Amino acid sequence: MGTADMATSRWHKLYSSQVDAPPAILFELLSEMPNYGRWLPSSAAFGATTDVDPYPVQLGSRYHDGKPDQPGKDWWGTVTGFQPPGSLDFHHTIHISQLRATVDVHIHYSFEEQERGTHLTRWLLLDITMPALLRPLRPLIIRPFDVENVRTIAAVKKYAEAHPDGVPGEPSMS
Numbered sequence: 001m002g003t004a005d006m007a008t009s010r011w012h013k014l015y016s017s018q019v020d021a022p023p024a025i026l027f028e029l030l031s032e033m034p035n036y037g038r039w040l041p042s043s044a045a046f047g048a049t050t051d052v053d054p055y056p057v058q059l060g061s062r063y064h065d066g067k068p069d070q071p072g073k074d075w076w077g078t079v080t081g082f083q084p085p086g087s088l089d090f091h092h093t094i095h096i097s098q099l100r101a102t103v104d105v106h107i108h109y110s111f112e113e114q115e116r117g118t119h120l121t122r123w124l125l126l127d128i129t130m131p132a133l134l135r136p137l138r139p140l141i142i143r144p145f146d147v148e149n150v151r152t153i154a155a156v157k158k159y160a161e162a163h164p165d166g167v168p169g170e171p172s173m174s
Contacts (some may be wrong), residue, residue, distance in 0.1 A: 007132040011142055012125040015153045021160035023111035023118045027085040028166060029156055030109055031057045039159035045148045047073075058082055065092060072097065077105075085111055099137055101130035105145075120157070124149050 019026060029039060033049040040046065051064040059082040067073035081089025088109040095102055104127040112119040128141055 005131055005133070006129055007135050008127060008129045009135065009138065010125070010127050011138075012123065013146065013149070014121060014123050015149050016119065016121040017153050017157050018114065018117060019120050019157045019160050020117040021164050022085075023113050024085040025160050025164070025166050026111050026118055026120055026156065027088060027109075029160060030088055031079075031082070031084070033057055033061075033063055040152060040155045043148065043151060045144055066094070080106075081108065087111065096130075096141060099130055099134055099141065101128060101134070101141060103128050103141060103145075120153065122149060122153055 033052050034055070036046075036049055042048075045066065047067040047069070049063050049065050050068045051062070053062055055061065057079055059079055061079040061082075063077050063079070064074060065077050066075050075092050075094045077090055077092030079089065080091045081087055088111075090105075090107040092105050093102060094105060106123075106125040106127075108123040108125075110121045110123075112121070124145060126142065126145060128138060130138070130141075
């Protein structure tokens with residue numbers, strides 16, 4: 001199939017949670033990418049974030065994500081927005097060889113201070129390019145992203161509420 005047989009579609013979803021922790025704590029947890037293992041257990045899709053450069057994380061930092069030690073289950077990304085403690089953005093591209101698909105992933109976090117804690121929102125935007133003939137299989141791509149996003153929001157909420165003063169043993173940004 002040539003490029004004329006490829007179709008691009010867009011899918012997005014907002015995930016949100018009210019978290020009993022200040023925005024700075026949530027920003028710290030989500031921007032400390034090499035330390036995700038403290039609060040986010042491994043899954044079928046995610047093992048670690050490594051090779052973050054420059055570090056500490058900042059606008060333009062590059063990172064190796066997914067399962068960095070397993071070729072074909074890893075990808076490289078970039079921090080495309082960094083405004084502590086209000087918002088954080090990531091971009092990476094994932095190739096799914098079995099479906100001959102490329103998924104351009106954009107993630108935007110916003111941390112809105114509330115009377116009690118923070119309203120955490122994660123906006124996931126997927127641009128999926130795959131052969132038009134295989135487009136009916138698009139849910140096979142979207143579902144794991146959806147599951148992983150729900151899992152990530154729940155894990156950061158659980159950890160932040162259990163550690164309201166920040167990461168144990170490390171200075172807090174608040």
